[in-house]
Amino acid sequence: MIKELTCINCPLGCSLRAEVEIVDGNPVVTSVTGNTCPRGEAYAKKELTHPTRIITSTVRVHGGRLAAVPVKTASDIPKEKIFDVMEVLRGIDVNAPVHLGDVVVENVAGTGVAIVATRTVE
Amino acid sequence: MKTSVVIVGGGPAGLAAAVSCYDAGVKDILILERDNCLGGILNQCIHNGFGLHTFKEELTGPEYAARYVAMAAEREIPYKLNTMVLNIEPQADGTKLVTAVNTEGLMEITAEAVVLAMGCRERPRGALNIPGFRPAGIYSAGTAQRFVNIDGVMPGKRVVILGSGDIGLIMARRMTLEGAKVLAVAELMPYSGGLKRNIVQCLNDYDIPLKLSTTVTKIHGQKHLTGVTLQKVDERRRPIPGTEEYYDCDTLLLSCGLLPENELSSQAGVQLSPVTSGPVVTSSLETSVPGVFACGNVLHVHDLVDYVSAEASTAGKHAAEYVCNPDHTEARKLRLRTEGGARYTVPVYAEPEKMEPQLKVYFRVGDVYKNAVLTVSALLPDGERKELSRKKKNVMAPGEMEQVFLKKDDLLPLPAGSEIIVKVEGNA
Numbered sequence: 001m002i003k004e005l006t007c008i009n010c011p012l013g014c015s016l017r018a019e020v021e022i023v024d025g026n027p028v029v030t031s032v033t034g035n036t037c038p039r040g041e042a043y044a045k046k047e048l049t050h051p052t053r054i055i056t057s058t059v060r061v062h063g064g065r066l067a068a069v070p071v072k073t074a075s076d077i078p079k080e081k082i083f084d085v086m087e088v089l090r091g092i093d094v095n096a097p098v099h100l101g102d103v104v105v106e107n108v109a110g111t112g113v114a115i116v117a118t119r120t121v122e
Numbered sequence: 123m124k125t126s127v128v129i130v131g132g133g134p135a136g137l138a139a140a141v142s143c144y145d146a147g148v149k150d151i152l153i154l155e156r157d158n159c160l161g162g163i164l165n166q167c168i169h170n171g172f173g174l175h176t177f178k179e180e181l182t183g184p185e186y187a188a189r190y191v192a193m194a195a196e197r198e199i200p201y202k203l204n205t206m207v208l209n210i211e212p213q214a215d216g217t218k219l220v221t222a223v224n225t226e227g228l229m230e231i232t233a234e235a236v237v238l239a240m241g242c243r244e245r246p247r248g249a250l251n252i253p254g255f256r257p258a259g260i261y262s263a264g265t266a267q268r269f270v271n272i273d274g275v276m277p278g279k280r281v282v283i284l285g286s287g288d289i290g291l292i293m294a295r296r297m298t299l300e301g302a303k304v305l306a307v308a309e310l311m312p313y314s315g316g317l318k319r320n321i322v323q324c325l326n327d328y329d330i331p332l333k334l335s336t337t338v339t340k341i342h343g344q345k346h347l348t349g350v351t352l353q354k355v356d357e358r359r360r361p362i363p364g365t366e367e368y369y370d371c372d373t374l375l376l377s378c379g380l381l382p383e384n385e386l387s388s389q390a391g392v393q394l395s396p397v398t399s400g401p402v403v404t405s406s407l408e409t410s411v412p413g414v415f416a417c418g419n420v421l422h423v424h425d426l427v428d429y430v431s432a433e434a435s436t437a438g439k440h441a442a443e444y445v446c447n448p449d450h451t452e453a454r455k456l457r458l459r460t461e462g463g464a465r466y467t468v469p470v471y472a473e474p475e476k477m478e479p480q481l482k483v484y485f486r487v488g489d490v491y492k493n494a495v496l497t498v499s500a501l502l503p504d505g506e507r508k509e510l511s512r513k514k515k516n517v518m519a520p521g522e523m524e525q526v527f528l529k530k531d532d533l534l535p536l537p538a539g540s541e542i543i544v545k546v547e548g549n550a
C-alpha cells in the first residue's frame with residue numbers, strides 16, 4: 001500500500017511517498033521517497049506506525065512578571081496522549097522564578113517524558 | 123548622544139544584526155526596543171519549529187530568542203527597553219539623527235549607521251470587508267496569540283478563523299489544546315497561505331476543516347459575537363449565492379497576513395517596494411539611504427526565523443563595514459527583475475564587487491505552480507540573455523519563501539547596465 005504524507009519536521013514540508021506492508025497485523029514501512037533529508041524517512045516510519053508530537057503550552061505562574069510560563073514536552077510523545085498531557089498542564093501552577101530548562105512536571109501523563117519551561121519568568 | 127550603530131528593534135533580526143556588527147569589529151552599538159523585553163514576536167510564539175537551520179535543533183520561539191539575547195549579553199551590547207524610535211533623519215554630514223522616547227523623556231542619538239529591524243504587524247481588519255456591527259469577540263490571530271500565550275487568557279470557546287496564514291493555523295491548534303472548539307478555518311483563496319506542515323500538524327491532527335475559496339459574509343451579534351456566516355466564493359472572489367453556512371461561535375480570529383512596519387523607514391526617505399512594502403535593498407542590505415540597512419520582517423515577511431537571523435547577520439556585518447570604511451563611494455549595481463510567477467526579489471540590486479562569493483536571493487511566487495522551472499539569467503545591455511542557472515521544483519506556493527543563489531564569479535564579468543532576471547514558469 002502506498003501512503004502519501006507531508007513531512008512536518010521542518011518548513012520545507014517535503015511530500016513523502018511511503019510503501020507500507022502489513023506484517024503480522026502491524027504496519028511496516030518498507031520504503032520512503034521524496035524526503036530531502038534522513039529526518040523525513042524517520043518521520044514517515046514513525047507517522048505510519050506510532051505517530052508522535054512535541055506539545056507546547058503554558059502553565060500558570062504565581063508571583064512572576066508574567067502570568068504564564070511557556071513549556072514543552074522534552075521530547076515527542078504519542079499522539080493519542082496529547083489531551084492527557086494538556087489535562088495535567090491545566091491542573092498545575094508554579095511559583096516564580098522559573099528558569100528556561102527547569103523541569104515543571106516529570107513523567108507527564110505516564111509518557112516517561114518531562115515538561116520543561118521554555119522561558120525564564122522572574 | 124553619539125554612537126556608531128543604532129539598531130531599531132530588539133527582535134531576532136535586531137539581535138542578530140547587533141551580534142554580527144560587534145563581531146565585525148564595531149562595538150559601539152545601541153539597540154532600541156519599544157517593548158519591555160528583547161526577543162520580539164518570538165516571545166509569544168511558544169510552539170516549536172524554530173532554529174532547525176541555525177542551531178540544528180528544534181526550538182520554541184522563546185528558546186530561540188533566548189539564545190540571541192544571550193549572545194548579545196555575552197558581548198555586553200547595550201540596549202534600551204520601553205524605548206520607541208519616533209524618527210530617523212539623515213543629516214547633511216552623512217550621519218543619522220535618531221529620535222526616541224521613553225519614560226525618561228525624549229532622546230536624540232547621532233549614529234553613523236542605522237539598522238532597521240522593526241518587524242511587521244498584522245494586516246488590518248480591512249480584510250473583513252463586510253458591513254454591519256463589530257461586536258466584541260473579533261481579534262487578529264496575533265492578538266489572540268498574545269492573550270493566550272503571554273497573559274494566559276482564552277478569548278473564547280467556539281472559534282472560527284478567517285485566513286489560513288501560519289499564525290491562524292498555529293492558533294487553531296493552540297485554542298483546541300486549551301479546550302476550545304475550532305469549527306473551521308476559512309480561506310478566501312483556493313490555496314492556503316500557510317506552510318504545509320502547519321496544515322498537517324495544526325488542522326489535520328485535530329480534524330479542523332480548512333475551507334478554501336470561502337469567506338465570512340456576515341457577522342452575527344450586536345454586543346458580543348454570536349455567529350458568522352461563511353460563504354463560498356467564485357474565481358473572482360465574489361460570494362456565491364446559496365452557499366451560505368451559519369456557524370455558531372463566540373470568537374472570530376483574523377489571520378490575513380503580515381505587513382512590514384515601515385512608517386519610520388519612509389519618514390527617513392527610504393524607498394519602499396510596492397510589492398513587499400519593505401525597503402528596496404542592495405546585496406549589502408543597504409536601503410536607498412546610504413548607511414541605513416534593513417533586515418528581518420521589516421524588509422519582507424519571513425516564515426522562518428532562521429532566515430531572519432542569517433539575513434540580519436549580513437546586515438550587521440555591512441553596517442560595520444560602512445562605519446569602518448569612510449569612503450562611501452557607490453558600488454556598481456545590477457538590478458534584479460522578476461518574470462513569470464516570481465513576484466519580487468530581495469535584494470533588488472546586486473553589487474558584484476561588494477557581494478560575498480554567493481548571494482542568497484529570496485523571492486515568492488504569486489500563485490501555486492506545479493512542475494515549476496526556476497531560471498536565473500543575465501540580460502545584457504545589448505539584449506542578449508545568458509542563462510546562469512536552472513532548477514526544477516515540483517511545487518512552488520505563495521506561502522513558502524523560495525531562494526536562489528547568485529555567484530559573484532558569474533556577476534563580476536557582466537557589463538554595467540546588465541540585469542538579472544529571476545523567472546518562474548510552470549502550470550499555475
Ligand SMILES: Cc1cc2nc3c(=O)[nH]c(=O)nc-3n(C[C@H](O)[C@H](O)[C@H](O)COP(=O)(O)OP(=O)(O)OC[C@H]3O[C@@H](n4cnc5c(N)ncnc54)[C@H](O)[C@@H]3O)c2cc1C
Pocket residue numbers: 130131132133134135136154155156157161162163164167169170171172173205206207208239240241242264267288289292383386417418419420424425426427428430
Ligand atoms: C505569530 C507568528 C508565528 C511565527 N511562527 C514561526 C515558526 O513557527 N517558525 C519560524 O521559524 N518562524 C516563525 N515566525 C516568523 C518569525 O518569528 C519572524 O520572522 C521573526 O520573529 C521576525 O523577526 P524580526 O526581528 O524581524 O521581527 P520581530 O520579532 O517582530 O521584532 C521586531 C521588534 O522591533 C520592535 N519595534 C518595532 N518598531 C519599533 C520602534 N519604532 N522602536 C523600537 N522598537 C520597535 C518591536 O517591538 C519588536 O520587538 C512567526 C511569526 C509570527 C508573527
Ligand code: SF4
Pocket residue numbers: 007008009010011012013014035036037038039040041
Ligand atoms: S524531509 Fe528533511 S528537509 Fe524535508 S521536510 Fe522533512 S526534515 Fe525538512
